[in-house]
Amino acid sequence: MSYLRAVLNNNTALEIKHLENIIKYGKKLGHNTSKYEKELAKIEKRENTTSSKTATKNKVQKTQTAKKVTKTKPKPKTNSLNYTVKNVYTKNNMIVIDFYTNITKKHIDYSIDKTKYSNLYLFDIKGSFKDARPTKLEISGIDRIYIIQKQKSLLHIKVRDKNKLNPIYIVNKKQIIIKFLNIGSNVNSNTTKTNTNRNIINVNRYKRKVVVIDAGHGGKDVGAVGSNKKYEKKVVLAVGKYLYNILKKRGYDVYITRKGDTFIEVRNRTILANKKNADIFLSIHANSIAKSKAHKVKGVETFFLSPARSARAKRVAAKENSSDVRSMSLATKNSFLTVLNQSKITASNKLAIDVQQNMLYTLQQKYKDTVDGGVREGPFWVLVGAQMPSILIEVGYISHPTEGKRLYKSSYQKLLANGIANGIDSYFLKNP
Ligand SMILES: [Zn+2]
Structure with missing residues (x-):
């Protein structure tokens, strides 16, 4: 610090x-x-x-x-009272729509109209935007973007391009983010003649982000155990693999520490991330608690590395650290904690907040009873060696009767992976 x-x-x-x-x-x-x-x-x-x-x-x-x-500070209310959309703009080749208040997925409707010569992507947004007509959006590699206030409370964003753009959108709190999965390849092929100098600079800045996913435990280390021999190592591998595929599709360079049921020592997990010069490192885990409390405790939580030792962080850290405590001397651990990782704490904290919020939001769309365990800090040795912002995600309690069952369902694992991916998108949007 x-x-x-x-x-x-x-x-x-x-x-x-x-x-x-x-x-x-x-x-x-x-x-x-x-x-x-x-x-x-x-x-x-x-x-x-x-x-x-x-x-x-x-x-x-x-x-x-x-x-x-x-x-x-909020602007004079005369302006904001009649309009629900605060601003529409582009950032890192994405379209961002800021609202004055919190919104839900119901605020956006997406459709696509394909003809032989072009694709029209239409986003119907429930909202009114004062500057709909005068605001012009440009993203290098996309032919045209229109913003039209169609009705009093319906904003149209139309995106037209001859190539397939594969858009996705994320809804989080007061914001909708529209991202184009296919823009990287289009951008490269279009830069030669048609674009202005300014666009070329933007294109050069566009670098694929590198993400390393660590599926916790594996092999002889089964991790937490739920009822009917539900193993943490199995759940986190499934979530990790779904996340791997989703991030690949979204244009990231992705690596995963294990693709099968193999044992990896804790310190070796970050070696991959350091070798690949990753932008972020995520270790995926599932939680558990003693039988007497099993039916009471559930929910998702995200940790980032810090020397802080709250009672709760201590409990989780003790569990996650137990598989490989001896591989690093105490002096080494402490010197890492007090020196090297300090400058990464802020970035890791931001990443943890974005992942936690988006994971929770995505789960609660379908499972309203999902509990927010929050963002916490703690001494996790698996994160100690990482030279980049890194977090440890606890995707739920394998010991809980309902949550434990859900964690074993592939539809739930996919939902979790999507939520985490949205959090990563959101983090890189704010921290390019
Ligand atoms: Zn674990």
Whole structure:
């Protein structure tokens, strides 16, 4: 936390000191520290520029934050009262529709109209948008996007393209996100002549994100056990494999630690993620509790790595850590916890929030009784070695009479995987 605090407080001397420590200990542990070395070089360079420059820079930053603060405050109600849609815009080749209030899947209806020469994707959105006509949307690689206020409370978003775009949409709280699964390949083939310079820059920035999925336990390590010998290792492998396929279809580079019933040591699980230079690492697990409480405790929860040890995190961590506690010395664990992973905590926390929210939302569409276990922090050794934002997902309680049964159903496993995938989309949308 001290490194983060130094950054947040703009304490350069402290920031440099902590970075030097991270590099020193990281090297001792055989980690790749080039990222931190670059960061250090950047700060040192920044320090060498004249103090007047820094002063103006600080001034600019200050006014920007001031602006941001006023932005988040609700605008005068005269505008928002009559309109339910706040804004429609594009971000990372996706269309984003922001509402003033929370919405549900009922707010969007999707249809497709195919002709020989083009595909028309039509999104009927329950809402009214003040700037429907004047707002123009462009995504490089897509022929045309129209926004039309069809009726007083029906907004049309039409997307026309000669290629198949395979759109999907995510509804979460006050937002609808429309993503085009096939845009990557179209973008590449269209960039040569037709697009402007600006678009080409955008295209170059478009990089496939790398996701590594870890299906927990496996082989001799069965994980948690529910009634009738329901094994955690089986449930999490199924969810992991569904997630693998969904993310592939959505254009991610995806890897999974195991595709069968094999035993993998905890520390080896993150090696794959580090080797593939993954953008995020997700470890999938299922929870359980003593028989006496089995019918009371259920729900989904998401953890991110931190030294924090709440009673609940301790209980879950003790269970998940038990399969491979001896593979790392306590000193190694502690040095990782206090040094290397600190800068990843914030990003991991954000990822955990997006995954938890979307997983819960998706499940509750069909299973209203799904319990929100929330986002929590804890010391999970499986996440310790990861050099990227990483989370541990508990997809439910295998010990619960109904939830345990659901976890064994493939339709439920697919629902879970879709929810997690939506969370990942949502995270990368906000953190490109
Ligand atoms: Zn587990």
